[in-house]
Amino acid sequence: MKKTALLFAGAALALNIASVQAATLRMAYDADPVSLDPYEQLSGGTLQLSHMTYDPLVRWDRNLGFEARLAEKWERIDENTMRFHLRKGVKFHSGNELSTKDVVFTFHRLQDSPDFKGVFAPFKAINVIDDYTFDLVTEKPFPLILNNMTYLFPMDSVFFSGEDANGKPKDLLVKHGDSFASRTISGTGPYTVSYREQGVRVEFERNADYWDKKSPGNVDKIVFTPIKEAPTRVAALLAGDVDFIAPVPPTDHERIKSNDNVDLVTMGGTRIITFQMNQERNAAFKDVRVRKAINYAINQEGIVKKIMKGFATPGAQFSPQGYLGHNPALVPRYDLKKAKELMKEAGYSEGFSATMMAPNNRYVNDEKIAQAVVSMLAKINIKIDLKTVPKAQYWPAFDERAADMMMIGWHSDTEDTNNFFEFLSACANKDTGAGQYNSGNYCNPEVDAMMAEANAITDPEKRASIMQAMEKAVYDDAGFVPLHWQNLSWGARKGVDIESIVNVQNFPYIGDLVIEE
Amino acid sequence: MIAFFVKRFFQAVVVMFVISLISFSIQDNLGDPLRELVGQAVSEEERQALRDEMGLNDPFLVQYVRFAKKAVQGDLGDSYFFKKPAFEVIMNKLPATLELVFGATVIIILFSVPVGVYSAINPQSWFSKTVMGLSIIGISIPVFLTAIGLIYLFAIELNWLPSYGRGETSTVMGWETGLLTVDGLQHLILPSCTLASIMLPLFIRLIRSEMMEVLQSEYVKFAWAKGISPRRIYFVHALKNTMLPVITVGGVQIGTMVAYTILTETVFQWPGMGFLFLEAVNRVDTPLIVAYLIVVGAIFVVTNTLVDLIYGLVNPTVKLAGK
Numbered sequence: 001m002k003k004t005a006l007l008f009a010g011a012a013l014a015l016n017i018a019s020v021q022a023a024t025l026r027m028a029y030d031a032d033p034v035s036l037d038p039y040e041q042l043s044g045g046t047l048q049l050s051h052m053t054y055d056p057l058v059r060w061d062r063n064l065g066f067e068a069r070l071a072e073k074w075e076r077i078d079e080n081t082m083r084f085h086l087r088k089g090v091k092f093h094s095g096n097e098l099s100t101k102d103v104v105f106t107f108h109r110l111q112d113s114p115d116f117k118g119v120f121a122p123f124k125a126i127n128v129i130d131d132y133t134f135d136l137v138t139e140k141p142f143p144l145i146l147n148n149m150t151y152l153f154p155m156d157s158v159f160f161s162g163e164d165a166n167g168k169p170k171d172l173l174v175k176h177g178d179s180f181a182s183r184t185i186s187g188t189g190p191y192t193v194s195y196r197e198q199g200v201r202v203e204f205e206r207n208a209d210y211w212d213k214k215s216p217g218n219v220d221k222i223v224f225t226p227i228k229e230a231p232t233r234v235a236a237l238l239a240g241d242v243d244f245i246a247p248v249p250p251t252d253h254e255r256i257k258s259n260d261n262v263d264l265v266t267m268g269g270t271r272i273i274t275f276q277m278n279q280e281r282n283a284a285f286k287d288v289r290v291r292k293a294i295n296y297a298i299n300q301e302g303i304v305k306k307i308m309k310g311f312a313t314p315g316a317q318f319s320p321q322g323y324l325g326h327n328p329a330l331v332p333r334y335d336l337k338k339a340k341e342l343m344k345e346a347g348y349s350e351g352f353s354a355t356m357m358a359p360n361n362r363y364v365n366d367e368k369i370a371q372a373v374v375s376m377l378a379k380i381n382i383k384i385d386l387k388t389v390p391k392a393q394y395w396p397a398f399d400e401r402a403a404d405m406m407m408i409g410w411h412s413d414t415e416d417t418n419n420f421f422e423f424l425s426a427c428a429n430k431d432t433g434a435g436q437y438n439s440g441n442y443c444n445p446e447v448d449a450m451m452a453e454a455n456a457i458t459d460p461e462k463r464a465s466i467m468q469a470m471e472k473a474v475y476d477d478a479g480f481v482p483l484h485w486q487n488l489s490w491g492a493r494k495g496v497d498i499e500s501i502v503n504v505q506n507f508p509y510i511g512d513l514v515i516e517e
Numbered sequence: 518m519i520a521f522f523v524k525r526f527f528q529a530v531v532v533m534f535v536i537s538l539i540s541f542s543i544q545d546n547l548g549d550p551l552r553e554l555v556g557q558a559v560s561e562e563e564r565q566a567l568r569d570e571m572g573l574n575d576p577f578l579v580q581y582v583r584f585a586k587k588a589v590q591g592d593l594g595d596s597y598f599f600k601k602p603a604f605e606v607i608m609n610k611l612p613a614t615l616e617l618v619f620g621a622t623v624i625i626i627l628f629s630v631p632v633g634v635y636s637a638i639n640p641q642s643w644f645s646k647t648v649m650g651l652s653i654i655g656i657s658i659p660v661f662l663t664a665i666g667l668i669y670l671f672a673i674e675l676n677w678l679p680s681y682g683r684g685e686t687s688t689v690m691g692w693e694t695g696l697l698t699v700d701g702l703q704h705l706i707l708p709s710c711t712l713a714s715i716m717l718p719l720f721i722r723l724i725r726s727e728m729m730e731v732l733q734s735e736y737v738k739f740a741w742a743k744g745i746s747p748r749r750i751y752f753v754h755a756l757k758n759t760m761l762p763v764i765t766v767g768g769v770q771i772g773t774m775v776a777y778t779i780l781t782e783t784v785f786q787w788p789g790m791g792f793l794f795l796e797a798v799n800r801v802d803t804p805l806i807v808a809y810l811i812v813v814g815a816i817f818v819v820t821n822t823l824v825d826l827i828y829g830l831v832n833p834t835v836k837l838a839g840k
Contacts, residue, residue: 035600175567228796392547393547399561430561
């Protein structure tokens with residue numbers, strides 16, 4: 001009898017140890033991924049999912065450097081060629097082994113994906129050397145090969161070949177409508193999807209054969225719930241119904257910080273919020289003095305302090321700190337007196353009227369920011385007629401360039417300075433797609449020339465000096481109105497060590513998450 | 518009776534036709550669905566190609582006829598976001614919403630009838646006066662605030678009840694229900710109370726004033742004079758006649774309640790069709806929006822029909838199909 005009791009106690013103890021080591025994470029985000037296909041949509045939600053269920057060739061580390069994942073090492077063979085060596089012995093969820101054929105398969109899928117083909121356009125070819133070695137060839141020297149390889153999450157080519165039950169190819173990539181790849185996963189990542197009810201819940205289970213044995217992660221089960229309303233999301237964390245939430249709205253930061261059971265982690269972000277001044281719609285904006293006056297009249301620090309509750313970094317350029325092109329000499333230049341002088345010089349001391357549009361549910365406090373800018377511009381006699389609309393209606397209006405001043409926030413998909421210039425400030429060109437989001441019609445051919453140059457050299461130092469000069473040129477032209485970079489925030493229960501897994505790209509590496517009980 | 522149903526059926530068809538036409542014609546003003554389907558950096562040509570592929574560039578009539586042809590066969594189109602037939606998506610979410618409405622209805626009936634009757638019989642008591650005062654406050658507080666207040670008190674401070682979601686569910690004969698598990702019932706309490714908070718004050722006031730009026734009527738006075746027991750007078754003679762207008766209003770209000778589920782479900786992340794609709798509007802998921810409006814239109818017609826039937830049972834002088 002005694003023996004049995006002892007045995008039971010021993011078993012209980014063993015179970016106990018196991019349960020301390022293996023933990024369940026209940027996480028709540030504002031939305032759940034639209035699809036299980038990593039290449040259906042280029043969005044934060046999709047990339048988060050890809051990092052949980054797939055692995056990229058390389059991934060970003062905390063300092064915007066690169067960490068080897070499925071690519072063990074890489075070297076530049078000549079100006080236009082980079083050679084990659086794959087990690088050996090990596091298995092997909094299906095049991096198939098990873099080799100170069102999967103990389104080639106995935107590469108072609110990327111080139112076919114409407115969302116990703118832009119990022120992968122600079123590549124000319126992928127050449128297989130052997131099962132674990134391949135070369136990537138570009139048209140001309142290309143500096144961002146590794147940046148782009150963070151998007152290459154090899155998919156299981158054997159698993160995704162053939163036809164599904166509906167007679168459609170398993171690797172079919174569709175933006176609307178059902179497809180095999182949009183509801184099935186076979187990756188190499190730390191988790192598999194065990195249950196999914198779209199918009200309600202996704203459950204993940206740890207991949208027992210995960211190749212990265214060094215990963216400290218001890219989360220063996222994840223329950224992912226989208227909670228759309230920010231107050232409810234925060235309440236769920238405070239009530240102990242979930243362990244990890246993102247994003248945390250600025251208004252609730254104090255509440256989370258003052259609570260002993262939860263932690264708040266914040267980080268400077270990379271999404272710049274700006275206004276563009278349309279020179280074709282409003283003649284006054286053609287005058288560099290007027291554009292400068294507007295920049296001098298807007299108090300970025302004030303907006304960050306009062307509206308963003310300190311939860312943003314005031315900026316005077318596109319590139320956030322850490323980017324190659326970030327020019328530390330460029331700082332916000334709020335000076336109302338100077339703004340008035342410039343308006344007078346330009347012959348607008350009486351001011352003028354302009355229209356403005358901003359979304360009201362896209363960026364953090366977007367509507368309030370726009371209203372603040374309106375009142376700041378009123379001080380230099382610019383009368384703004386502001387209209388704010390939901391994002392669904394805002395983007396069509398933006399495409400039409402429907403107002404003199406329009407708000408736009410931008411995150412560089414390549415985590416590189418040039419991406420900002422290509423989309424936001426390059427001379428608009430319908431044929432090349434340059435300046436697609438340049439609603440201001442700002443155009444400086446010199447900056448465009450520098451942009452092209454920086455795109456074709458691989459030496460980081462040279463690129464940095466060119467791109468910093470580009471930032472300076474646009475700053476001097478007052479080509480647009482930079483406001484701030486939105487910060488990032490996550491909240492977690494004590495014991496959930498998110499601090500070491502979060503990053504500026506905002507896809508926490510949950511595979512490496514450690515939960516202490 | 519049959520004539521009544523046939524008439525109602527044709528009414529329903531007309532209602533749904535009108536709804537589909539209206540919702541179809543507003544869809545262009547909701548925004549561009551493509552923007553929600555593709556990333557921001559996708560080029561204009563790429564988006565136009567997708568629009569062509571999806572038939573979004575066709576003239577209004579072409580699009581409507583294409584929709585209507587499928588709709589008469591029961592196919593309301595596929596949701597862009599869920600990639601499944603919109604009707605199926607809504608039907609999957611319907612149980613959650615109906616259970617929420619059911620929970621709220623139970624709360625309303627349990628509280629409004631006794632409280633309303635009591636305050637009609639004793640209009641001068643302190644309890645009645647307090648209830649009347651509170652109901653004014655209840656009507657004027659927005660649902661959103663009620664919900665957040667309840668979450669704050671019962672989920673965060675007291676930690677008695679869960680803060681969001683539907684909890685554990687079980688499936689009975691194809692119906693996914695949260696009513697059979699303790700966890701599911703716990704999850705139902707706060708959202709139902711929130712939803713009930715909109716209608717409860719209204720019903721208490723309605724029952725009170727109707728009952729007071731009935732108590733003044735000749736036949737009640739006659740009943741008193743006859744020496745019938747107060748219990749019988751209040752609950753058989755008076756209450757039954759009080760309920761007639763209450764049922765009519767109730768029927769209409771159940772429809773309104775479906776509309777209020779949009780707010781309640783959003784705050785509580787309740788996986789029902791109200792929340793689904795709000796999300797669909799945000800994502801410009803037009804097939805889902807159109808399908809939702811049609812289904813809700815159908816719910817209105819059905820509840821009104823049921824109310825008329827019940828009305829006939831409670832008040833035999835009402836004839837349903839004219840003559």
